[in-house]
Amino acid sequence: MRIRTPWIFTLCAGTYDTITAQEPWRRHCRHMVSQVPGPRVLDLGIGPGVSAIEMTRAAPKYTLTGVDCSTAMLRRAKRHITEAGVAMNLVGADVARLPFANHSYDGATGHSFLYLIDDSDAALREVHRVVRPGGGVAFLEPNGVIGAARLRTVFRSYRHGFRFGTSMLLWSVASRLHGRYTPQTLAAQLSRCGFADPLVSPAFDGLGLLATAVRP
Numbered sequence: 001m002r003i004r005t006p007w008i009f010t011l012c013a014g015t016y017d018t019i020t021a022q023e024p025w026r027r028h029c030r031h032m033v034s035q036v037p038g039p040r041v042l043d044l045g046i047g048p049g050v051s052a053i054e055m056t057r058a059a060p061k062y063t064l065t066g067v068d069c070s071t072a073m074l075r076r077a078k079r080h081i082t083e084a085g086v087a088m089n090l091v092g093a094d095v096a097r098l099p100f101a102n103h104s105y106d107g108a109t110g111h112s113f114l115y116l117i118d119d120s121d122a123a124l125r126e127v128h129r130v131v132r133p134g135g136g137v138a139f140l141e142p143n144g145v146i147g148a149a150r151l152r153t154v155f156r157s158y159r160h161g162f163r164f165g166t167s168m169l170l171w172s173v174a175s176r177l178h179g180r181y182t183p184q185t186l187a188a189q190l191s192r193c194g195f196a197d198p199l200v201s202p203a204f205d206g207l208g209l210l211a212t213a214v215r216p
Contacts, residue, residue: 022164024157028140028203028210029054029111035138035212036107038062042130044095044123045113049077049084055109056086064088065105067095095123103132110139112208115180124193131215137195138212140203144180156205186211 033055043052046066158165187198195213
């Protein structure tokens with residue numbers, strides 16, 4: 001699997017770390033873990049660790065494993081996880097070639113990473129392989145709303161603070177370059193890759209989409 005512009009994860013690891021370390025991002029991560037069964041949960045594209053730390057705090061009985069292809073991101077995640085005093089495994093791996101046995105996880109999550117992958121179908125089929133039947137997945141991805149409506153929503157996000165508003169602006173720019181989802185396309189992709197009962201709802205005032213589905 002090839003990630004679009006992989007150098008960005010090394011070059012901008014510090015920036016991504018900064019813009020995600022704030023309450024609106026953390027709140028969505030805590031909600032995301034409530035959408036999947038445990039106790040064994042795989043967090044894909046863990047980045048600097050914000051998603052997994054918040055999910056572990058929200059579901060302390062869950063055992064999380066974080067996966068990322070970027071060494072720079074994993075270094076930051078390891079440091080933040082140690083500082084937070086939470087326990088989890090970190091694995092450097094390509095999400096399209098996960099080093100885990102079939103049906104070895106109860107759930108899987110991903111925080112804004114599918115849109116960056118050239119062959120996200122291959123990644124989702126691999127997730128389908130490692131999640132047990134009856135398990136579930138949850139993914140947060142950028143919404144395809146465009147034009148004046150998107151600009152108004154981005155500017156409204158500044159009411160949560162300058163840093164959060166700027167992070168939403170940068171996310172909008174990045175997703176414009178790499179691709180966005182609609183509720184229909186995200187649900188269709190999950191179904192195409194073997195998942196059942198996809199449900200897609202708005203996140204971040206409509207700038208994002210939270211999708212859940214069941215592994216039959």
